[in-house]
Amino acid sequence: MKLDPETDLTFTRTLAAPRxxxxxxxxxxxxxxxxxxxxxxxxxxxxIDLRVGGRFNTVMEVDGQEMPNEGVYLEVVEGRKLVFTDAxxxxxxxxxxxxxxxxxELSDAEGGGTTYTATARHRSAETRKVHExxxxxxxxxxxxxxxxxxxxxxxxxxx
Amino acid sequence: MKLDPETDLTFTRTLAAPRxxxxxxxxxxxxxxxxxxxxxxxxxxxxIDLRVGGRFNTVMEVDGQEMPNEGVYLEVVEGRKLVFTDAxxxxxxxxxxxxxxxxxELSDAEGGGTTYTATARHRSAETRKVHExxxxxxxxxxxxxxxxxxxxxxxxxxx
Numbered sequence: 001m002k003l004d005p006e007t008d009l010t011f012t013r014t015l016a017a018p019r020x021x022x023x024x025x026x027x028x029x030x031x032x033x034x035x036x037x038x039x040x041x042x043x044x045x046x047x048i049d050l051r052v053g054g055r056f057n058t059v060m061e062v063d064g065q066e067m068p069n070e071g072v073y074l075e076v077v078e079g080r081k082l083v084f085t086d087a088x089x090x091x092x093x094x095x096x097x098x099x100x101x102x103x104x105e106l107s108d109a110e111g112g113g114t115t116y117t118a119t120a121r122h123r124s125a126e127t128r129k130v131h132e133x134x135x136x137x138x139x140x141x142x143x144x145x146x147x148x149x150x151x152x153x154x155x156x157x158x159x
Numbered sequence: 160m161k162l163d164p165e166t167d168l169t170f171t172r173t174l175a176a177p178r179x180x181x182x183x184x185x186x187x188x189x190x191x192x193x194x195x196x197x198x199x200x201x202x203x204x205x206x207i208d209l210r211v212g213g214r215f216n217t218v219m220e221v222d223g224q225e226m227p228n229e230g231v232y233l234e235v236v237e238g239r240k241l242v243f244t245d246a247x248x249x250x251x252x253x254x255x256x257x258x259x260x261x262x263x264e265l266s267d268a269e270g271g272g273t274t275y276t277a278t279a280r281h282r283s284a285e286t287r288k289v290h291e292x293x294x295x296x297x298x299x300x301x302x303x304x305x306x307x308x309x310x311x312x313x314x315x316x317x318x
Contacts (some may be wrong), residue, residue: 007196074233083212092242096282103251124255
């Protein structure tokens, strides 16, 4: 995938959690509330239909305000790649004013963890800039940290 | 799929051609130039990678002007449903100013033909209106007529 620095934001991190567990966390409403938004913000609702064109809807509570997010999955490659966007809601209904398309890529890291690449593609340089100033790197970085901590507690609980 | 009359345009026709042949015509660059734009306009280039996220790029010549169209497939259900849009180019790069999302649905008609439903979804009522005034029903209707005539010549040639 060829990125465009004008419109895209991306970072890669190594997580301790194994790839299958990272995938499970990202694709289940049981797990999403535990890491999906930087604390103390919360996820108050989650609705997932994990297939191409299926819904990925969440509601976040940010500073006491409920913020609904409607989206769909564009690509689902089990354990490897998850693409979703707010550019559509279920049934391929185009959104009037989409913000971004997110691409998560997972691969096995040396030593058993996961190489985790999170990318946000935008339709304009302006939208990319808005997302960067909203704190893309801090926000998505915090989500990755929360995810890794949650996945490791989950792995321990299951051991 | 629940349509929105404010933003969507749709029609259903019965074609004489069998479903497998209609599907083949719509998904191959060998066939696309024979029906894809109302004559005397022409398709001068076609590039298809038939998979979710794969490219569906064409160039049309309209009144001597070359008009490139870059898009991707959003959903590919062999023989049944084809969804594509100019909202992305290959690699899920969001387009700055997308026009529509097209949904073709094919099913077996009584007597061996194909029930052919073509739908265009837009992100606003305004864009739907522009498309309607550009001649959606005439244009896509002509494409369906050309497709059926071409498919029947193809079936004869192969018989």
